[in-house]
Amino acid sequence: MEEIIENTLLYDFYGELLTDHQKRIYEDVVFQDLSLTEVAEQEGISRQGVHDMIRRCEKALRGYEEKLGLVHKFQETRELVAEIHRLAGECRRTGDTEILRQIEQISEQIEAL
C-alpha cells in the first residue's frame, strides 16, 4: 500500500489513541503538509522534536495495527463488498441468477471474518 494511504488509514482507525498534542502535530505534518520547521515554531519545540514525535506516532499507529489487525480486516471486508456490488450489477444486466449463489457465498465469507 502507498505510504500516504497507509498512514491515513492507520490514523483513521487508531488516531484517537494518540494524545491531543500528538494528533495536532501529526495532522499538521502528514495531512496539512506543513514543514517540520513551521510546526516546530508553532509548537515552540525543536525541529528534531517534531521529527521524533512524527516517528513515534507512526510507530504507535503501526503497533496498534500489528496487535489488532483491524485496518486489514476492514480492507478485506471492503474488497469483498465491492465484489458483491460488482456481481449484483452484473446479475442485473445479464439476468444470470447463478451469480446470486456467489453473492451468498461472499456474504458468508464476510460474516465469518
Next chain:
Amino acid sequence: MEEIIENTLLYDFYGELLTDHQKRIYEDVVFQDLSLTEVAEQEGISRQGVHDMIRRCEKALRGYEEKLGLVHKFQETRELVAEIHRLAGECRRTGDTEILRQIEQISEQIEAL
C-alpha cells in the same frame, strides 16, 4: 447488548492491547468462569486484587471502544451483510431481480461506512 456478548466482542477486538498478565486473569475469570478466589490463589494476589484487575480491564476495553468505535462499525457492517445475504437468497427463490438494486445500495452503504 448482553453483557457477556459485549465483553466477548470488546475483548475480541481490543484484548491484545491489555498486558499478558491482564489477559490471563481476564480470560480465567470472564471466559473460563473461574472464581475470583481460584484465580487469586493461582496468581498469588488477593481476591480484591483480581476483582480490581477485572474492573480495570473492562474499563480499558470500554475506553478503547469509546475512542475507536470499531466494534460498533463491525456490527453495523455485519448486519448489512446479513441483509444482503438474505436478499440474495430471496432474489434467487423469487426471481425478483429488483432486489438486486437493493443489494447494490446496501453495498454502497457499507463501502461508505
